[in-house]
Amino acid sequence: MRTSVFAVSLIVCAIASGCESKPADLREWRASDHSNAGSNSEDPGGAAAPTDPLTNARALWSSQCAACHGREGRGDGPQSAIRPPDMSTAEFQSSGSDAQFAASITNGKNGRMPAFASLRPEAVQLLVRLVRGFAAR
Ligand code: HEC
Numbered sequence: 001m002r003t004s005v006f007a008v009s010l011i012v013c014a015i016a017s018g019c020e021s022k023p024a025d026l027r028e029w030r031a032s033d034h035s036n037a038g039s040n041s042e043d044p045g046g047a048a049a050p051t052d053p054l055t056n057a058r059a060l061w062s063s064q065c066a067a068c069h070g071r072e073g074r075g076d077g078p079q080s081a082i083r084p085p086d087m088s089t090a091e092f093q094s095s096g097s098d099a100q101f102a103a104s105i106t107n108g109k110n111g112r113m114p115a116f117a118s119l120r121p122e123a124v125q126l127l128v129r130l131v132r133g134f135a136a137r
Pocket residue numbers: 060061064065066067068069079082083084085095096100101102104105109110112113114116127128131
C-alpha cells in the first residue's frame with residue numbers, strides 16, 4: 001500500500017541525520033521525472049492530496065452519499081427529506097460501532113439508507129473513517 005511505503009520512507013528519513021528537516025517533497029531528481037508530468041504515483045514523498053487514501057472516499061461520498069447526508073454529513077443534502085442523521089453529533093457517533101456502520105453502508109438500513117453492496121470492503125472502511133471525521137471537534 002502506498003501509505004505504508006510513505007510511512008517507511010519517513011522512518012528511514014528519521015533515522016538518517018538531518019534528513020527530517022527537508023520538506024517531504026524535496027528529493028533527488030530522477031530521469032523518469034522528466035517524462036511523467038502529471039503523475040506522481042511512484043513518488044512516495046509527493047503532494048499530500050493524491051496520497052491521502054481518504055481522497056477517493058471523499059469523491060465517493062460526494063457522488064453517492066452527499067445527496068442525502070450533505071457534504072459534511074450533517075443530514076442537510078438536497079434529499080434530506082428522508083431525514084438522515086446529523087453525523088457531527090456525539091449521539092450519532094456513539095450510536096454504532098465501525099462494524100455496524102460498515103454493515104449499514106453495505107446492506108442498507110431500515111429501508112431508508114440504501115444498500116451499497118457493490119462497494120469493495122476497503123472502500124466501505126474508508127467511508128466509515130470519513131464518517132468518523134464528521135464528528136464535531
Ligand atoms: C437515499 C438517501 C441516502 C443515501 C444516498 C445514503 N444514505 Fe446513509 N443513511 C440514510 C438514512 C435515512 C440513514 C438513517 C437510517 C436509519 O437509521 O434508519 C442513513 C444512515 C447512514 C449511516 C448510519 C448507519 C447506522 O448503522 O446507524 C451511515 C454510516 C451512512 N448512512 C453512510 C452512508 C454512506 C457512506 C453513503 C454513500 C455510500 C450513504 N450513507 C448514502 C440515507 C442515505
